[in-house]
Amino acid sequence: MSLAARRPDTPAPAERCVPGFDDLERGWLRNRSGVKWHRVDPTVLPSWVADMDYPIPTVVADALHHVIAAGDLGYPDWPDGSPLRPIFAQRMASRYGWHASASRVREQTDLIQCLQLILHLATSPGEAVAVQTPNYPPFLATLKTMQRPAVHVPMVDTDDGWRMDMAALSDDVARRGCKVLLLVNPHNPTGRVLTRDELNEIAAIARRHDLLVISDEIHSELTYSPNEHIPFASLSPDAAARTVTITSATKAFNLAGLRCTVTHYGPDRLLAIRDAQPPDLYGTVSNLSVVGTRAAWLEADAWQKDLITVLDRNRRRVHDVLHHHVPALRHRLPEATYLTWIDTGQPQAVDGPAQHVLRHGGVLLDGGEAFGPRAGAYLRLNFATSADVLEEILDGVVAALAPLRKC
Structure with missing residues (x-):
């Protein structure tokens, strides 16, 4: 029964x-x-x-069908980057009041590739990365494979729900000499959405220890009222300057197989290092993935x-x-x-x-x-x-x- x-x-x-x-x-x-x-x-x-x-x-399916029916699968004409860059910036402003710069947006195929590229460009083997645990297994596997020791910052199940151990973050970052904080918010797997006060506390720690913050915000559009998603880079000019935000339409619109993610680079130096790489070394997103993501963000x-x-x-x-x-x-x-x-x-x-x-x-x-x-x-x-x-x-x-x- x-x-x-x-x-x-x-x-x-x-x-x-x-x-x-x-x-x-x-x-x-x-x-x-x-x-x-x-x-x-x-x-x-x-x-x-x-x-x-x-x-x-349906609007995403229709957009993809239209491109295929038209036979429009030639090389895309994107001299200034894909059309997702201004669309992402507009969506961040309208949804969260974050005035992200379209000129700082770059495309990758998925979130794991984004993380691996950023770690490759910004850190060296042996340099520690602070990360909430429990956490998305491919993130933890990436740190292990790339020989970036994970400094585990516990998510603690308290009487008031899941909380990030801020004291452990501050102490362990200093003790282990972390260069990077990998922040997952909303958090996978606990489903916790960090509050503005909590994010400001993390931002203060990041500023004190000069951390690069890689903020995974891929689940941001799956936040339930009255909880509110706040982009980490929107907290202050300092947070914006030290944060790389990675996100995608894939989770919120069920499009994982399209393989399209956007990265917003806050740090000037890191963006310059990224753009100095051979343009196709890390792959490019397909026309269909951009068409599907565009339809999701504009019409769905x-x-x-x-x-x-x-x-x-x-x-x-x-x-x-x-x-x-x-x-x-x-x-x-x-x-x-x-x-x-x-x-x-x-x-x-x-x-x-x-x-x-x-x-x-x-x-x-x-x-x-x-x-x-x-x-x-x-x-x-x-x-x-x-x-x-x-x-x-x-x-x-x-x-x-x-x-x-x-x-």
């Missing part, structure tokens, strides 16, 4: 259905070639990698508004189900993203909590081990799917983890 049948406060399917988001056909999902659904066994429900299950915005806000409504409903559903059916778990309602971070309290479970849920619940979640120290007891759940699929995911998670209530 499903959770929907067990709980009288669950809305009827017709009442909760949002067309385009809740009418997903299982066969369509299973036939997708993306890693999220393609990699799992047909008996398993995927709720792991950070892809949404929804179709892309109505779609995104519906998306936020659905995700807000889903995050609350996950929180309510876990609270009522597995009260032994520790879980915070995420303030942003479509990912939620679950403390099972069971790091010693056979093969880890993720394998336990897969074996006993038929649901694939991300296990916490790759997210950094002290994360082995955690699970990351992706709730960007239809109401019906989410119910089945929660059925499996509850079936696997409900015995924890007895612990």
